[in-house]
Amino acid sequence: MVAEMKAEQIGRAARTDMQLMVPVRPVLRRGVRMRRAGDSVVLDGADRAQVFSGAFAREGLIPLTEACDGTRGHTELAEKVGFDEATVYKCLALLWTAGAVEEAPSGDEPDVAPEWAVFLSRLGNSTGANLSWADAVTRLADRSVRLEGDPALVAAARRSLEGVPLSAASSGPSGTPGELTVFFETVASAALLAATEERCRQDGRPLLRVRADARAFTVGPYADASLTPCLECGSHGEAELSGELPGHLADLVAGVTAHHVVALLARAAISHLPTDSSVTDVSTLSSVYRPATVRPGCSRCSYTEGPVAPRAPAGSVYEASVAMPPRSFLSPKDHQAHYYASNLRLQAQFKDWPSRRHTPLPAADLAALAAARRPDPSGGGVPLTLESLSTVLKIAFGVKDEESTPERVKRWTAASGNIGCTTAYVVLRDDRVLPPGIYVYAQGSHSLAAVSSQVPDGSAPCEIVVTGDLKKVMTKYGTFGFRLVFLDAGCNLSAAREVAEHLGLAFAPRPDWDDDALARALGTTPADEPVAAVATLGGTA
Template sequence: MVAEMKAEQIGRAARTDMQLTVPVRPVLRRGVRLRRAGDSVVLDGADRGQAFSGAFAREGLVPLAEACDGTRDHAALANELGLDESAVYKCLALLWTAGVIEEAVTGEEPRVEPELAVFLSRLGNSTGANPSWADAAARLARRPVRLEGDPSLVAAARRALRGVCRMVTDPAGPAEAPDELTVFFETASSAPLLAAAGERCERDGRPLLRVRADGGTVVVGPYVDPSITPCLDCGRHGEAEPSGEPPEHLHDLVAGLASHHVTALVARATSTHLPIDSSVIDLATLATTYLPAVTRPGCPKCSWTRGPVAPDAPAGAVYEASVAIPPRAFLAPKDHQAHYYATNLRLQSQFKDWPSRAHTPLPVPDLSVLAGTERHDPSRGGVPLTLPALALVLKIAFGIKDDETTPERVKRWTAAAGNIGCTTAYVVLRDERVTRPGVYAYAEGSHTLVAVSDTVPPGDSPCDIVVTGDLKKVMTKYGTFGFRLVFLDSGCGLASAREVARHLGLRFAPTSDWDDDALARVLGSSPADEPVVAVAALGGTA
């Protein structure tokens, strides 16, 4: 899938979004180049292919990149090229997000091999955590890495990391720094030594990366830090028994895989699945499976609960761990740029419409009834549900602000993850005084009720609100993390609906249990694509 980003959009965002930065004295990253290719300008050498289109890209982008030599700030670049400074800023923001430029090195450059400097600079765009390659090199020089475990793999890793970072190979020696990283290579023969290494790191509060290799696989992880991750026992719980020693001809491959992730952890210049997941790599096919580290309830080292240790972590905990945001120290600022891809921005204005079904216009919400600070006094009894009241509840909880919404940005009344709107509200109406009984969908874009079914499921309230998650829409941007977001959005929607209902004097009662299959049949939805995530009763007596 092509990810499109516009200079105008990312330049405007960089002015206000603190997670986006633009180099003050930009310099072209080492190992990359821009070149004309037909009507486009192509970026070679970066971590992913990029193409720039448009009139300015064809005529001005290459000269701008060539002028980025680290000696000029934005004003000087604008003066040099005869451009407006604001236009230069927008273009630099786009070039930074694409991995073309970085901040110029201040002071003396680190003394490292040219190949390492190019590696850190060219692929440093993978996280955007370092202003320049020199910052990544400084991280490597500052933080020691202790190699322990299988002697052959330790020797191979020492060769791979020579000249890259500070290495300690004496397992019995004291830590050289509080943040020293221990890498333990576990094989069938070195496995008995792992427990002692883990206890030593736990006692000293230092992180440990376990790398396990056998006859058929290599497992990179878990990464164990007592302050942010589950313990070593929970992190490797449920692993298959090792199948012999790793073949000698694969020692360099195992060490190379480990060295890549060690460099990524320390320098933050390349991508890694750590510290959240472990990766299980098949040494014959290189097929990779990612497994999250999950605390087992009752674990005496990393669980808050007390009692016997659970044999396995609950499925919900495994899912939460698999989609967890990395700890602050390991956040990848570049991941935040996904919010500004054109395809993701367009999601916010993509509304379900049900064009072949009958639409019933809802009354224009009277927002003035919410302006006062006085709420309905419950002691006076409940207020009957009316169509205007239902329209107001739906508008505030799930609708958009028509007067403030533009083609570029949708404004909603209630918080929504990524401003996407990944929930759909259905209305089950039983009271004919409100409108014709039936099951309706709320079309947020047109503020209408869409007829879904004339079959009304049994219930005691005049109206039920059923909230479903639009997984196809939200997972376009967020992947499996989107499943979690639909629950967060539904919670926000119900909270807003409750506040409006209480203000109006309407009964509002969330439902704690429901029949998913029965509701799916009534709504004509698929639980796999559109699961029911919340149900609440609206109106009636308490």
């Protein structure tokens, strides 16, 4: 998939977004190069292919990167290449997001093998957690790794982790404060894991369990009492160990483990840790990922009292699978996805139901919302009108037309990623508002599109059914988008309640509903457009 980013956009964002940065004394990352290719400029060697297009890229980017030798600041770079400083800033912001430049080391460069420096610099862009490759070396030097468990895998891991501080001890008290213990669990060493886990837990040190047998090897879970579920919760539901790992695979398991250890300690490579475990089939080398999930009732990591559940509920597994990583493991690189051109365009993409009959809604009555006193709906409520329904829908689901531009849509209510991933269906039973039927709110045109003349049973003059536009939100957020649908629906209901109270309308969220019946009435499918909230509007409070 092509991800496009514009220098103007990312340069403007870097001025205000604290999760974006621009190197003060930029230097080209080790192991990468910029080269002309036809009408474009190509970045070779970065963690993913990058192409820069446009007249400025063809004429200006290569001279700028050649001047980025770590000795010049923005002012000196502008003088060197003949650009204004604002242009240099925007270009550097784009080059940093692309993985072309990093911050020059603040002091003397660490004395490490050139291959190691290139690895940390070139792939350090994968997480964006280090300003410079030298920072990754410092992170590694400040931590030590203790290898325990299966002797053959421990020996292979020592070879793979050459250059990483390793503890000489293989048992006994923990060493340095930041020590990470890696335990290789096999049929022969499984009995020793409990003692290692207890020692790490008592000492407050993290533990990475690596499990290997004749069928698969598992990297994880990572157990840290301050960040993650305990080892038992993180590994619950696993099958019994099945035979010994074939000897010729020891180096493979050790190499994969070494990658993730470096990712954990130096933050210079991508890892599924600390939140997930990876299970790799030794025959096909295909991998699946399992989130570490707290089991209800666990005395170590659950707030729920009672017996320990044998398995975590499906909802908990989903929440764990899409949860944000602990703050200390956040990846600034991931944040850049907000500024991909395709994701920015999502905010201005509205459903319009062109084949449906549309009824334009009157302008929202903002003056009524400015009143200090609110009518009391307890006496029966103010009758629902088309004008009041329009105001509720506009504030809860609509956009600020006067303040919106093609580049930036402004909404009345908070929306995840400013996407607008919920849709409001209106079930009307009061013919004084509109002919009874089911309508859908088209926020782009501020109108109601007719869906059906069949009205479900009910006594409320109006019901608002909020559904999630999974196809739209998952374009940017993947499976995490399902969670955002419910967050947005909560914001929609909160805004609708506030507006209804200002207008004196009765408003009540529904605690339960029949998903299948609503899907049939609305003509939707739960897989693409699940119902996230239902509320009644108007009538008696």
